[in-house]
Amino acid sequence: MTDTASIIAENRRRYEELKAQGQGHAPRTLPPPSARDLPLDEAAILHTETIPGGWYRTFELNAGEALRIGLDHGPSSVALVAWNAAETSERLNYADTVKVQWTAALQRGRVLFSDMGRVMLSLIEDSCGAHDALVGGSNAESNAARYAGGPHRNTRDNLVLAALKAGLDRRDIPACITLFAPVSVGAEGRFAWNEAGRRAGDFVDLRAELDLLVTLSNCPHPLDPNPDYAPNPVVVTRFRAPVPAADDLCRNATIEAVRGFENNAAIGF
Template sequence: MHIRRSHDEIAANRARYEEHQRQGLNATPKALPGKSDKPAASIAEDRIIHREIIPGGWYWSTRVKANEVLRISLDQGLSTLSLIAWNAADTTERLNLPDTVKVQWTTGLAKGRVIFSDMGRVMFSIVEDSCGAHDVLVGGSTASSNAKKYAGANGPALRNTRDNFVLLATKAGLDKRDIPAALALFAPVRVDADGKFHWKPELVQQGDYVDLRADMDMIVGFSNCPHPLDPNPVYAPNPVTVTRIEASAPSADDLCRTATPEAVRGFENNAFAAL
């Protein structure tokens, strides 16, 4: 049954929402850390569990354990790498970008922020980030978007993120319905006052990197395909390096765990689920 609400009720609900938003924004640090320094700090060889170079157009998946770090780096030129993830112990729990945005009152993911699951738990902490230009709104490419964007090219030969993730999920024993919305790393998408998306290439440079700490055991999938808004008319994604780094326990004053009340609650949910 459809319930028709009065203008006064709608206005009251909006006022409560805006007050809740104001409190949330006021509780957030006025300034999270700036961008991470470049070049990225070197990694001791004995701490590297695995290093994978994902060719342009291809995909890769890996299992990670809690407190391991994934360094994703643009060592060979610019490219957008899309990411999805599932809880390794229960794949019905998965990456949830809408909740990540709503809970933290921002679409800007950068150093000090966290990424939530659909169970209100923290999946990743962004412990280092040299660019802060990542897309949580548009999503990855599809066969249709490739066909429109690369007119006249050999469509079937141009791999896309949606099909890559279907293959990846199938190999993990999952279905395409299990694929969550993808986080696009190194995708400099910005939204103007009119709600229009814009691609800002100056925000990403070769040598940029992101360090994502896993905050639970996970299956993580990647797809290295051009972003739908990337204006380059040539399909030419560069290889992206993903380095899996040995786990080390975060400190008690770990930035991502303490920066915001929302993150604190998320980590409390992680601890409760582990009991």
């Protein structure tokens, strides 16, 4: 072997060893999707608004608050980025979210990590379980190649506008995770879209584990095969989440999540 090949082989061996250790310590089986008709406690609701198709919103969330993102008006895809409100250099890291939990499958019981190894958001409820942490969001070029009659609003430009309004810059924008984007990876490594993976009435509840700025962009996913640019409105409700119990699923599903929450407690701003 060449030196490069030897390094690659050793890194692969170490990765498989760590993966086996991590998966061997995953003590809890994740539950099935949440029921689509799961109600919110009316007394816990703080604010509700609708994001029209093609638009975006930024939410200030205190730790312990949550967002319910709902497809009340039909299927749509919602790109998400987040920053630590106290120190915006700490931001969502979808690569770490995937590799630390040894899976790109986001569903109820999983958490979203920052680039400092802390847990930013927990998926406390999720009726869909079909979310994309690999492809990313749309931009002007992907829209122009897919849709006639443009230009149409896109996720990249929406995130730039959101960052600027928050006093940030383009370089501060992390790669996004896209909710309600039923992307799968085939045996040959090709991405595929399964529209049956999402339905009207699907929702996700995300609990903030730090004080956060969260931006949501309601634009079609780049792999969505629909030839028409027609994203449906998305309803977002901010509410006070129930206080996590000692056996909270998101905090205990994996040893990596446990360490992430330990980092939350150890590092402050």
